[in-house]
Amino acid sequence: MKKIKLLLFAISIASTAVAQDYFPKNDGVKETNSHYTAFTNATIHVNPTQTINNGVLLIKDGKIVSSGKSINIPENTITIDLEGKHIYASFIDSYTNFGIEKPKRAQGGRRSPQYSATREGFYWNDHIMPEKNAIDHFKYDKKTAEKMRKEGFGVVSTHSMDGIARGTGMLVALNDNDKEATRVIDDVNGQFYSFSKSVTSRQSYPGSLMGSMALLRQVYIDADWYDKGNVPTKDRSLEALIKNRGEISIFEAGDKTNNLRADKIGDQFGINYLIVGGGDEYEMLDQIKASNANYIIPINFPEAYDVTDPYMANYISLEDMRAWNQAPTNPKMLQDKGVPFSLTTFKLDKTSEFTTNLRKAIAYGLSETKALEALTTAPARFLNISDKVGSLDKGKYANFLITSGPVFDKETVLYENWVQGSKHIVNSKDQTDIDGDYTINAGGKTYELNISGSASKPKSKVTIGETEYKSKLNYADNWVTLSFTDEETKETFRTTGIIPKAGGSFSGKIVMPNGAENNFTAAKKVATTSDEKDEDKDKSPSVLPVKPLTYPNVGYGNVTQPQQQNMLFKNATVWTSEAAGVLENTDVLVKNGKISKIGKNLSAGGAIEIDATGKHLTAGVIDEHSHIAALSINEGGQNSSAEVTIEDVVDPEDVNIYRNLAGGVTSIQILHGSANPIGGRSAIIKLKWGEDADGLIYDNSPKFIKFALGENVKQSNWESYSRFPQTRMGVEQLFVNYFNRAKEYDEAKKSGKPYRKDAELETLAEILNGERFISCHSYVQSEINMLMKVAEKFNFRVNTFTHILEGYKVADKMVEHGVGGSTFSDWWAYKYEVNDAIPYNAAIMASQGVTVAINSDDGEMSRRLNQEAGKTIKYGGMTEEEAWKTVTINPAKLLHIDNRVGSIKEGKDADLVLWSDHPMSVYAKAEKTIIEGKTYFDLATDKQKRQAINNERNELMTMMLNEKNGGGKTKPPRQKENKLFHCDTER
Known part of the structure; x- marks a missing residue:
């Protein structure tokens, strides 16, 4: 039925476009206007680089x-x-939801369907909707069209901004004077994507950025499989994706x-996405340039914070x-780097902010x-x-x-925006600019009148000395209507x-408070040269000194990237973590x-010499x-999320990287959380x-996956009754089921x-083939035995x-199985299944021959x-050397990077x-933390960074x-959440 409706709609549009010449004329006398219109003596900007003076546009x-x-x-x-006057091509906005009704958020409680799709005959995930067509949900919006035309736009690309695969968009001319048959330029233009779920479904997967990325990859894989005729059941979503492969793919990153995550997916499947950026591309210009993508860039520049309260400002x-x-x-x-981009009104609170922000960008160097x-x-x-x-x-x-x-130019007035040959007046061409200062004599008093703003929206200010009168001014068709009131006398x-x-x-005429009418003259003052200069200065966007970028562009970032150096540490106490x-x-x-040489009395040979006497x-x-340096930790939307990878969501700007370096940490495994068994x-x-x-990621990195047992995976602490x-x-049976399926899959492959x-x-299957290793979240012995x-x-x-x-x-049993143990030093009793934990755990496991590491998870x-x-020495009597191995060589062995x-x-x-003291002492400080010969943390430099901040x-x-104080917009301070992830973090 839906297909029939779509077909009828398409036929009706085609009929309107083609057959309208022979429609009966029953609503009045009509004639076809076939005249030419010539705009003469204008400065015509044919394109950004071609201008014709005193030209004609026909x-x-x-x-x-x-x-x-x-x-x-x-x-x-x-x-x-x-x-x-000047003529320019009307602007084009590549990314809007113009005329598309906002999707309604799905209702329902915790017991609503969370783990299965709600649609028959479509893809198994509700957030994948490539079959959705913008034109089916479009209704021309005259009010928004007028706002867009005032900013210079004549054509917009629009679509439904909902879901991961959002379906097709359409191109619309902002032409109030015609119908859809004319103003819909293209009813299918582009396929649209994002990393955000649809609000119309409560299906829980994906629940994270890495889940969205994994799902999108699988969609492309499935579409290719389906296209080859391998799937007997009908899938309208995949059919739509395949049908529209020739369309451009636009990705809201x-x-x-x-941006780079989207580009990486595109590269994997041979798709060159047109990427909708975030306005912060300047922080990663080299990588943005290397993506070879085209970009749609918003200009929703942040407002300043109100920092008048010093306590709030600290947030x-x-x-x-x-x-x-x-x-x-x-x-x-982006311009200077040669990155191709267009600009959009997307993300602006008000469309009217576009021109103001664009002029600001120009003031900051955009040509x-x-x-x-x-x-x-x-x-x-694009x-x-x-x-x-x-x-x-x-x-x-x-x-x-x-x-x-x-x-x-700020002084320039936009008079008309012609769309498809149809005139839309923004400001009258015959309207005169009336900005300036005037004097009005009325009732024996002389009033000062200041008119500012644009010709379309003038503002008035009436004063006598320091007293300001409440006033209102209207200006249309060269007629000015001004009223002002004395607040004291109410006149x-x-x-x-x-x-x-x-x-x-x-x-003109003035009506006095007593009703008497008189003639009046508003005499305009002649501006002095200095006044004009001040006026011009006020009309230019303010340009502030721009702070230099750091790497990363956050507090404690590096002004320049660390450089590899040859260095010789002299007279240190060296903890080898080896047999020596x-x-x-x-x-x-x-x-x-x-590490080139270890010994006594070594020669520097041109290397930087570091006196390590008395140091370790x-x-x-x-x-x-660890769970630092990631944007999300859990993908709990399904009981298995083996398809997702933390590598997709590594966060290089997490300040905990720097803090870990200050604690002497150089390598970590960022593990998925424990929301699901796999x-x-x-x-x-x-x-x-x-x-x-x-x-950051190890080259030729060993392959690992997180499994989990216990309270979290069976959802003891959150009410989900359907997963x-x-x-x-059930956890055991899930493992058995998935490995049976993986075995069959591997055999088929x-x-x-x-x-x-x-x-x-x-x-x-990689696990079954010994190509991927399991690190399993575990607590109680029964489940440990079960998984082995x-x-x-x-x-x-x-x-x-x-x-x-x-x-x-x-x-x-662990030794017999050949599994290592990575544990806490002295955490216990923080939930029920930890009641039997003891701080001697690490030492006892090590005494039996288990490779033991101490980890953080925090x-x-x-x-x-x-x-x-050091706590393993107190609890269990491990030697200092063996204790130190629990955070160096032992975790390296467990991670296969030893x-x-x-x-x-x-x-x-x-x-x-390089430690200032015994490395396990509470007084020890990491004076230098070095990775591959580059110093990433230096205690002396850290003090300088703190002062610089x-x-x-x-x-x-x-x-x-x-x-x-200059009248600019500000917003209240807000405290940025410094979230520390753990195994049970929701996302």
Whole structure:
């Protein structure tokens, strides 16, 4: 039925467009207007780089016939003289939801369907809706169209901004004077995507950014499989995706790092997304440029904060203060880098803010030529409609602006916005600018009148000396109506006057408070040269000194990236974490990022020499179980999320990276949380503060995945009654079921026959083949035993039990199975299944031959792991050397990176920490933390950074106070949430 309706709608549009010439004329006398219209003597900006002075623009039937200097004007032509005025192509907004009804949020409680789709015959996930067509939900919005035309726009791309795969968009001309048959330029233009779920469904998957990325990848894989005829059931979603493959793909990413995430997915499937950015691209220009993508850029520049209350001002992060200061440079920075981009009204609170913000971007260095390109030829090119709009060339729609001067000057008035040859008046061309100061004599008093603002929206101010009178002014068709009231006497004066064409003084009638009428004259004052200069100065957007970027562009970021250095540590106490043990008064030479030599009396040979006398040199601390440096931790929308990976959501700007470096940590495994029995894949990273996400991840990184047991996965602490499993027995059966399926999948894959690639089962098959390792969240001995038995049943081994606070009960079985233990030093009794935890756990497991590491699972504890290791000496009597291995070589072994890091050994990466004292002492400070020969933390430099942060904050606050005192907009301070993730964090 839906297809029939769509077909009838399409036929009706086609009929209107083609057959309207022979429709009966029953509603009055009608004649077809076939005349030409010529706009003469104008400065015509054919495109951003081609201008014709005293030119002619000739249009007919909504199209441009020609533009140039010597144009033959036909006899049946209406001629409009535009001497002194300019003509530009109307602007194009590539990203709107114009005329599309806002989707209604799904209702329902916790028991509503969370884990299954609500649609039959469509893709299994409600948030994938490529079959959705904007034209089916479109209704022309005259009110919004008028607002858009006032900002210079003539054409918009619109779609439903809801879901991950959002369906197709459409192109609409903002033409109030015609019907859909004319103003709908293209009813299918572009496929739209985002990382955000649909509000119309309560289906819980995906519940995270990494889940959205995994789902989108699987959609593309499934579409390819479906297209090859391998799926017997009908899927209208995949059919729509396949049908519209030839359309451009537009992706709302929303910020600099998501831009790159979207681009990475596009590269994987051969799609060059047109990416809707976030306005912060200036922070990652090299990576943005390297993406080779086209961008749609919003200009919703942040407002200053109100910092008058010093206590409230402390809540504002330096990152947010910098964003206010630096964001207006974004278009200029993209321009200078050669990144192709267009501009959009998207994300603006009010459409009317667009021109103001655009002028601000120009004041900050965006060239007017580039600005015009970003609003005309660039969006036309991106949307594949350069043959229709974007310039004033022959054959294109007659979409153009008539202005009083250069389009981006603040003094310029936009008179008319012609769309498809249809005139839309924004401001009357005959209206005279009346800004200025006047004197009015009335009732024996002389009033001072100041008129400011634009011709379309003038503002009045009436005063006598210091007394201001409440006033109201209207200006239309060169008639001025002004009323003003004396608040003390409540006397009101009413005036009406006409503005002469040449401007200047005006006169008319004034009605006195007693009702008597008199003539009056508003005599305009002649502005002095200095007044004009001050006036011009006031009308220019203020440009503030822009703070330099750091890497990353947050507090404690590096002004310049650390450089690799050869260095020689002299006379240190060296904790090798190898059989050599602790070496006194020993030298360590670092060359080309590697540990070159270990010994006494080594020669520097040009290396920087560091006196380590009385200090301790160790390998960098390694945290086997961390949740810092990630944007999301859990994908709990399904009982298995093996298809997701933390590598997709590594956050290189998390200040906890820097704090961990201050605690001597150089490598961590970022684990998925424990929302489901089979979690997501891990990211193993080096804490290279200042690098982007890809620069943090280990090259040739070992493959890991997080499994989980216990209370969290069976949802003991949150009420979900529909997701399996609900019991510990169910957890075991889930593992068995998934591994049986993975086994079948792997057999099909190895058979050589066609098979549907499934990212989830692909990951589990890697476990069966010994290509991926399990780190399993665990507590009680019964479940630890259970998972080892399941693994042995499928002929693989669990790599690590993490937490494992009852590991001391099953240490012998762990050794037999070949699994390591990564545990806490002294956490216990924080939930029911931890009641049997003891602080001797690590020492007991180690005594039985288990490879034991101490982990954090906590953003605060992770920077004190050196002290946590020391607790194993108190609880269990481990030797100092063995205790230190629990945070160096042992976690390296568990992560299969011990051939590269974890100990001081010739040939290994120079990931080193120079401590001021015994490394497990509470008094020890990491004086230098080095990764591959680059110093990423230095105690002396840290003090300088702290002072620099204070200075910069004070400078930015002064700028914000000046902004407020100068009448600029400000917003109240807000405290940025510094969220520390744990295993049970919701997302």
